[in-house]
Amino acid sequence: MIRLFDFSFALLGLVFGFPVLLLLTIIGLFDTGSPIFRQERVGRHQKPFTLVKFRTMRPETASVASHLANSDDITQFGQFLRKTKLDELPQLWNVLKGEMSLVGPRPCLFNQSELIHERQERKVFEARPGITGLAQVNEIDMSTPALLAETDQRMIESLTLSAYFSYILQTVLGKGRGDRIR
Template sequence: MYINIKRFIDIILSLIGIIVLSPLYLVLLILIKLDSRGPVLFKQKRVGINKTYFNILKFRTMKIDTPKDTPTHLLDNPEQYITKMGKFLRKTSLDELPQIWNIFVGQMSIIGPRPALWNQYDLIEERDKYGANDVLPGLTGWAQINGRDELPIEIKAKLDGEYVRRLSLLMDVKCFFGTIVSVVKSDGIVEGSTGATGQKDVTNTKESVTK
């Protein structure tokens, strides 16, 4: 069954990634520390397989004095809270690299629906219609290469469901190489937005910093 093969691929590739990218991790760690006060990593509560919870890891991109538990779009001039290094990390998606550890320990997969925030109830409910909550969430996925943040919740959930329905090695390869193209082009990145409808994502709160 491909699910078992997929997990084996995740373990091997994530382990290789941790080893090969360790010099880059070190460089980013130093640059983040030099750029602003605070820890290098932050964690955020996300929805995993079968709607269980786990803490996703990212490189910190915001200042430690950002108002706590405040949605990004409700901040007064949110740009003032994003660090210089944070802008670069977000634009290049390098802030997502620590999730390789989430993949290695089995909380995520390389390819799958992006894990929803714990209180993105509309997205979670929509994904239930398509079985998209019943697989491991991914570092990237079908929705990410077909619109990313610009997508309305309904469309994003349908694309996640399409991924589940077409789950295969070929589909994962398409998503993998499609992601490389999307990252290079910075496609679909909209800070604090749930999609093209213009609706703001009220769950995009301040980073919960790991101690």
């Protein structure tokens, strides 16, 4: 049932959001010269997939978790995208393809070994990674791997249709700030 909602909402979001996606892509071209950011992430069953987002950091920034990145690497337009969470819109493509869900644990990088270990212990990789979830709306990010994995597990074990819509609504209404930047 949730996969049906994921697919439907992602398709509708991409179709009706196309003008916004196009505008943000054009502005991003002027901002960084490379508006789309692709990065290999850990997916369901620990299979790699390529996550797609709008670029918020300078193209030469090292590929590390956000909490390890330098705040000076974020562009002004990138700050706007992060604050409004518009940088996440291209992930609707990942949702449409079935690599992600709208709601699930945020996909981590393969070099985040502590978080991967914590998630393996709690069977978090059984679920599709998501754009938002319980951890995100409660401002728990990848800088606290054990707490994040525990929160992800709790969300997965208690995810109902009502909670699914609640996390999406809370995210759209601005709850949660995303990953901290040092």
